[in-house]
Amino acid sequence: MALFGTSGIRGVVNQDLTPELCKNVGSALGTLLPAGATVCLGIDSRLSRELIRAAVTEGLLGTGVNVAQAGIVPTPTLALLTREMNFNAGVMITASHNPPEFNGIKLFNHDAIGYGRTQEEEVEKIYYSGSFRTGRAGAVTHFPHMKDRYIEFIKALVSGWDFNLDMKLLIDPGNGAAAGLAGDIFKQLGFTVFTINDTPDGRFPGRSPEPKEDTLQGTIKFLRQKNADLAVCFDGDADRVVFCDQTGFLGFNEMIAYISRSAVKSSGKQLIATTVESGMLLDLAIKDLGGKVIRGKVGDVYAAHLAQDNNAALGVESVGVYILPQAGYYPESIFAALTLLRSIKRTSDIRSFLATLPPLFFLKDKISCANENKSDIMAKVRQQSDKLGAASLNDLDGLRFEFAEGWLLIRASGTEPAIRILAEANSQQHARSLLNMGLSVLKDAAKGLT
Numbered sequence: 001m002a003l004f005g006t007s008g009i010r011g012v013v014n015q016d017l018t019p020e021l022c023k024n025v026g027s028a029l030g031t032l033l034p035a036g037a038t039v040c041l042g043i044d045s046r047l048s049r050e051l052i053r054a055a056v057t058e059g060l061l062g063t064g065v066n067v068a069q070a071g072i073v074p075t076p077t078l079a080l081l082t083r084e085m086n087f088n089a090g091v092m093i094t095a096s097h098n099p100p101e102f103n104g105i106k107l108f109n110h111d112a113i114g115y116g117r118t119q120e121e122e123v124e125k126i127y128y129s130g131s132f133r134t135g136r137a138g139a140v141t142h143f144p145h146m147k148d149r150y151i152e153f154i155k156a157l158v159s160g161w162d163f164n165l166d167m168k169l170l171i172d173p174g175n176g177a178a179a180g181l182a183g184d185i186f187k188q189l190g191f192t193v194f195t196i197n198d199t200p201d202g203r204f205p206g207r208s209p210e211p212k213e214d215t216l217q218g219t220i221k222f223l224r225q226k227n228a229d230l231a232v233c234f235d236g237d238a239d240r241v242v243f244c245d246q247t248g249f250l251g252f253n254e255m256i257a258y259i260s261r262s263a264v265k266s267s268g269k270q271l272i273a274t275t276v277e278s279g280m281l282l283d284l285a286i287k288d289l290g291g292k293v294i295r296g297k298v299g300d301v302y303a304a305h306l307a308q309d310n311n312a313a314l315g316v317e318s319v320g321v322y323i324l325p326q327a328g329y330y331p332e333s334i335f336a337a338l339t340l341l342r343s344i345k346r347t348s349d350i351r352s353f354l355a356t357l358p359p360l361f362f363l364k365d366k367i368s369c370a371n372e373n374k375s376d377i378m379a380k381v382r383q384q385s386d387k388l389g390a391a392s393l394n395d396l397d398g399l400r401f402e403f404a405e406g407w408l409l410i411r412a413s414g415t416e417p418a419i420r421i422l423a424e425a426n427s428q429q430h431a432r433s434l435l436n437m438g439l440s441v442l443k444d445a446a447k448g449l450t
Contacts, residue, residue, distance in 0.1 A: 028059075039060055040078060041069055069141070095415075096415070171183040196222050211235055257354070262340070367439075
């Protein structure tokens with residue numbers, strides 16, 4: 001049975017994600033690493049952070065692996081510092097955008113890229129065998145200034161970049177791991193900065209840790225009150241970033257399309273690596289530049305490896321994940337925001353470009369589904385797939401049905417107990433029709449199992 005989903009291990013604390021499970025994951029990882037290795041361990045702001053950190057640390061120490069505690073840091077900070085400070089591996093305790101009752105474990109290599117599926121399987125094999133290395137215990141050290149080192153790295157990356165410092169920014173970390181950090185970076189670079197939800201708080205009192213149109217209405221209202229130009233909004237561990245202007249939410253597929261176009265133009269590379277969940281707007285945005293989109297499995301780790309393997313200009317997920325090779329093959333939300341700010345003189349540049357592209361309509365929905373039922377339900381959907389009348393079927397990750405003027409994806413989530421349905425078409429009516437068709441087939445397959 002797989003422990004890892006599309007982005008590490010996730011679950012409800014003390015139900016799916018127990019201290020014993022977390023300790024054994026730490027023991028399995030420690031057994032896989034050389035004795036005497038040092039792991040950099042970071043946490044996000046969730047209330048369960050100390051419980052999970054203590055359990056993972058105990059497991060690592062018992063195998064003779066040392067643990068460098070980084071404290072509350074964004075996932076990009078943890079990934080980058082694992083590389084820059086020559087740690088053997090990185091462990092991030094986070095459930096990213098999931099609700100407060102969730103937490104999780106995400107693993108990074110010494111070069112900052114996330115553990116691939118083969119490595120995860122090695123950890124799982126040791127975990128289920130229970131054959132953990134024993135001997136001399138490892139030691140714990142603390143690195144309280146890791147955020148400062150991260151800030152200096154990002155500032156060095158953008159040294160010499162030309163920004164319009166007249167733009168006023170609203171930074172919204174959502175009470176997550178980027179609180180108290182992201183705003184400082186933009187201030188130090190000379191921007192006028194306002195902040196909201198800027199205190200780490202694992203209850204996420206300001207808004208949901210998942211930044212999207214419906215959860216950012218308070219942020220947009222505050223943006224208008226402050227007469228700011230652009231809101232930069234992060235999820236719980238800041239491995240995702242989305243944007244709003246005074247008109248409202250700037251969209252998911254819209255922003256990966258815009259930033260991808262900028263990356264193709266500035267890098268001279270023509271490939272963009274993404275997942276089967278990304279829409280057609282991305283293809284259209286880089287078509288005139290000779291750009292090409294390659295789609296792989298869902299998950300930032302898959303997007304990162306796909307970008308690395310194909311020397312892509314950028315790796316993206318439509319939810320707001322950006323893998324920028326200049327920084328490394330890990331989700332880098334703050335550098336992505338700075339890449340956007342470098343490419344515009346005013347926020348209206350974004351909507352002006354998007355208005356030149358053909359209109360597309362993107363819809364999504366999901367049904368709740370216990371993890372143990374996902375494979376049975378998806379198998380039943382596959383059996384009924386002929387009813388949809390698609391021109392072709394892509395089963396690389398879930399089931400993506402291609403139609404003449406749109407597509408439909410039905411896919412079991414790797415981060416929560418749900419099956420997702422995504423649809424995109426050249427009209428709202430057609431997109432809704434595709435989504436409803438997918439929902440109908442899915443609900444029929446799930447009868448008695450959800």
